[in-house]
Amino acid sequence: MTLENAWPDLTDVLGDRVTRSKPELEAHGASESYFPLTLPDAVAYPETTAEVSALMRICSAHGVPVIGYGAGTSLEGQAQAFSGGLVVDFARMNRVIEIGQADMDARIQPGVTREALNEELRATGLFFPVDPGANATLGGMASTRASGTTAVRYGTMRDNVLGLEVVLADGRVIRTGTRARKSSAGYDLTGLFIGAEGTLGLITEMVVRLHGQPEAVSAAVCAFDTIGDAVRAVSDTIQMGIPMARIEFVDAATVDAVNRYSGMAMPLKPHLLVEFHGSEGGVAEQAEVFGDIVAEHHGHGFEWAANAEDRKALWTVRHHAYWAILAARPGTRAVVTDICVPISRLAEAVEATQKDLEEAGIPGPILGHVGDGNFHAILLVDPTDEADLKRVKAASDRMVALSLEMGGTSTGEHGVGIGKKGFMTREHGDAWQVMGQIKRALDPQNILNPGKLAPDAN
């Protein structure tokens, strides 16, 4: 066994911060999603870039797979060691190293969670906007090119990471990007490592872009009689160029689950949840235009959440939706679909999906970041029932096929892992083989998160 040969060197470098204890392996072998428990061979907790480089050299010498691990919240199996190997947990590399107040950036370690970062930023007047719901680590969010509720305004991780420090497969440490806001100096390596799911290198440091806390924030919720009305209101809002900070959709089934879970009493109809950021005057103006659009599409029950507490309650509803839906059927797991279509096809895509799920008799509340054209169906499944899992995955596959037909993508924000690998040829054609060429160039032994995202090595 290859790890056996690497073990003495790994313990030399990491001491008791590398472990093969059963509970540790189990804690790192589980998935948020429907993938089965898969134990890695060992788990490491490095504290420095030098340690990550050293462990990478050791694993390279012995051909041991290395899988980066943040908060374990990824949904397509990205952090699971399906080929065995060493899981590198960045929990101890969780420092905010430097906040650049004037440059509106922060240099951080990859194990910092987005909530921890925003906690540290609270007094600065700045914040980090990307919000995938889960309290993921920034390193994990970069690696899956995460986005979430605020991407419609502030962009995804691709737009909010200025530079990286990365440990390559052979242990070399490189830095990408600078502290400048833009550059034309060569290939965009920062962009290449973002979304690479740890298959090209391990991120050990990041410079992230911060934004000014808005002077004024207001949020609202409103109901629609049909999904089509709600989604068409979103399209119109985007068309009008209203700079929404968030514009989220939940369908009636999601509202039902949330009502039960959070003790709310929202009407059982499709809803939009929106948030405006800007100056006092700007927010008021945006809200007014949005109100007109909603009225045109027969929206009703407009409720404002003007103070911070009401807003927090509103977004808690949205962020708890996933858990609320799971809680509705104890013991189930979810296949969470993640398609993203052109805005012009959004209403059609959501309606077709709902119809398909109804016909298949699969409970699948729909919700998502509709301002980007990105939405999820939470397909509940008994992970121990092979037939059920197969049926649900078939429905998920039909959604992806629909998205690709519409010119969309198989995954808006969850990434590929192993869950979406089967669609890569259909989505990218030969371009997926180009990804394979890049993977082989940077990781010729295929030891960085093998089996994920890229074509299998020959």
Place this chain on the structure above:
Amino acid sequence: MTLENAWPDLTDVLGDRVTRSKPELEAHGASESYFPLTLPDAVAYPETTAEVSALMRICSAHGVPVIGYGAGTSLEGQAQAFSGGLVVDFARMNRVIEIGQADMDARIQPGVTREALNEELRATGLFFPVDPGANATLGGMASTRASGTTAVRYGTMRDNVLGLEVVLADGRVIRTGTRARKSSAGYDLTGLFIGAEGTLGLITEMVVRLHGQPEAVSAAVCAFDTIGDAVRAVSDTIQMGIPMARIEFVDAATVDAVNRYSGMAMPLKPHLLVEFHGSEGGVAEQAEVFGDIVAEHHGHGFEWAANAEDRKALWTVRHHAYWAILAARPGTRAVVTDICVPISRLAEAVEATQKDLEEAGIPGPILGHVGDGNFHAILLVDPTDEADLKRVKAASDRMVALSLEMGGTSTGEHGVGIGKKGFMTREHGDAWQVMGQIKRALDPQNILNPGKLAPDAN
């Protein structure tokens, strides 16, 4: 000679759209900048992706270098055939294929110029914002990761290209990206080809992101007594989160040249030129806050250009600055520096640059996109005088060194070509070698724009 062997096959595919006529070679051998005339071996004018693929296969079979060519406006020698070979001029691939009104995107061929695209968009209520000054082609702008006056608000080419069709070194045709607004489906190949200067593939089609024409636009110009005051006003504006559409700096020497060239009578002081986009109310509010900031930094002579004609005049001044400076000394060429520093170091960088140029006795008007921390000095040089060129390039090198010391980049928007290649190791360290690994993986024969950007093949 390798082209000789390829010639029969090339003429089979392209007929008289591949040429070795002296005037054609000369027209494609010149540079906007200080690089000497360098004739390619031949020039091709493909009309379809299939033709580009075919010529690429032929050149690959015979080891002929292939250099993409747009409008010839690049500044670091990117489009020149320093190793000989075939220049591929995209002038005949200049169609706007499709405008996606609802999706706010356009599918275009790479030879479309930004002015032609905006002309076609005029009636749609949409526009393409990236504006490097020159009427470059979109393919060229993508290849150098161009930006310009509006990047502070709308981003660079990196942010405004959603997908590409690319012909690879071996003639394969791939598509990157989708029509969806975001995706987590694998490596960001779109981002990899943007800024690659044609060293990884030839762009044959693009999907670009469009933006709504703003409801209201206003622009203004104001003078400052010192460069430091002007630049500190910019920093404060960025800090306040005012969403400026443009915020440009010109120093007194630039104003002098512009006055002479355009018959203006602006005071001989550093100026800021700004533009606001938004709703009527939003623009008014932004202008008011900006006015306060300017006053704090002793700005004066505030002049508004509220109507379209005055605005056009104002931005013509800015866009003619380069030509105005060149015209001040007939027969000269310019070494145009292009550093981009963190905003926190901007005032210091501009002041240090001006002092250095004064001490060296080099005329070098300074101007730039200071909202991004990006500025240029236009260093006039007699390209036939070796000693002068050396002295001026040494001054340019000192600016780059300063930028790198400050955590900035050697090129904010002009790219690497051959002009900035000497700084790549200092800027990127081992990461430049990683760029070389990617280059070798995708172009093992090194026939795509050889000698530019990437490390030389071993």
